Amino acid sequence: MNNIVYPAKLDTLYQAIDNRQSQHDLPLIGISANFENGNSCIEHSYVISILQAGAIPVLLPVHNDIETLRKTIETLDGLMLTGGGDINPLYGNEEPLPPLGNIDAARDQFDFTLVKLAADRQIPIFGICRGHQIINMAFGGTNYQDIYSQHDQQLLKHSQSISREYGSHTVNVIPNTTLHAVLGTDSLIVNSYHHQAIKEVAPGFRVSATSPDGIVEAMEGMPGHRIFSVQWHPEKMAVRPDEQMMKLFYYFVDEATLFKKAKEIHRNSLIVDSHCDTPMKFTEGFNFGQRHENVKVDLPKMQEGREDAVFMVAYLHQDARDDESLQAATQKAVDILYQISEQVKQNGDQVGIAYTVDDLIYLKNAGKKAIFLAIENGYAIGKDLGNLTMFKDMGITYITLCHNGSNDICDSAKGEPEHNGLSPFGREVVKEMNRLGIIIDISHTSAKTVQDVLELSTAPIIASHSSARALCDHPRNLTDDQIKAIAAKGGVVQVCLYNWFLSKQPNPTILDAVAHINHIVQLVGIDHVGIGTDFDGDDTEKLTGCRAANEVINLTVELLRQGYTAEELHKLWGDNLLRVLNSVQN
16 A cells, blocks of 8 residues: 555646635625616625625626526525515416516526526525525425415415514424524524415425414425525524524525535545446437436536546446357447447547546646546456457456356355356456456455455455445445455445445435445545445436535535545545556556
């Protein structure tokens, strides 16, 4: 381990990026403007509240130039959606009712666009009154056009005549919510100035406060989204001053500050995902450069999540092992690798193939994303060691020795043992991979295979997408002893974000992934852990808080929240894996 020298060029890159960092440390908060008489404007108390909370407020004028809005959102660390007029019910597939007030089509489109752009980039969002309702509708919830004619309970008066600096009714804050933790109280007196409200809460969100008549007064999306919203106007009460209301702005600015730090980590690091199965999505007409709702890794999502590189695998389902089937498996791997290369060529202004650490550094400096080539399942090798030379010449960086089922190389973690670990041919494969400089990946292999590889390999090895069995007892996960042995060899364990490998409980979240990272760090240190998402391996498994490449920055946020340093996150997000790649290739 101590003899592995990491490329000096990476330090040079980090220093160059450090010199380009922003000169201020305060987060930048975008405030959505109102639109009145052809003018973009905002109530000054929104600005004062953000200033007092320790951030820089920026007014976002109403317009619908998408590319300009996209570039603007990229600069922000937080987004505040403000109050205003009624929302057009047609956005909720409803016809307008007589009590509907004035609506503004331009502002509706503007606000919905802001939410979409900010949410895709995981930017913290705070919605107030209309902003509360916009967020709900944007994420698939429904709203009342008019609570007084549509709500079936006896209602409080929700449109006060006294100044908004003072409250007019109470709300009940729900225990065990983020709002309750922020405010530290079960009830709160709030102002009230609305007749529209949330009807059905959007999927992925939960109610965090209600008024006595049952109106949803606050909701939140954590940990899936760093988004929260309130129906009242805390900005007017906060500047009175009201310290209880100011807590909302302090919390929001703290989240924006954390997100700003995460962006800096991603700007200064090489953010690498060691395993994705996206080529399984390469159907006719597919373009990796376009955003796809049913694909977890594409170039737009990599941009949004500030991810630099993915190891994209040619995955092979384990099938028959007669000569004809083995030849077909080898050809399929070649075809998939060709498809990946064609996708890169099609989008060459945005992405390139990386074969080495130096290639990745070059691409990042050029403002491009990087694709490393890999194979999942040594079934592709067949029984011919010469295929390893062919795959190496095609740019392969690692091969996962098997998948779900034994092959001619080794036994799998799934199924009955056939070779008691590595087969005689498998031992030759390990030696040849060492000679050629191809990383050996033991994810999916049996415990005996892992042991045999560790004893035989002269180079560090990886588990490209495996988690800790101590936290989730799944045969695909690694025991503490296996993790220690891989680390002792100088290798790394890349924590997998696949639901079934993180928790036996239903609906695991990003916090479960963080728990696996913490466990491995505590076990063997920060130098031997990374991230291998396994994105696009299964459409049905989506980890709350980190469901696709655009959400990987959420992991950085949560790890910063737990006290990880920038240097530690450099290692976790890429340096550890790239150290192994450099060592094996050299």
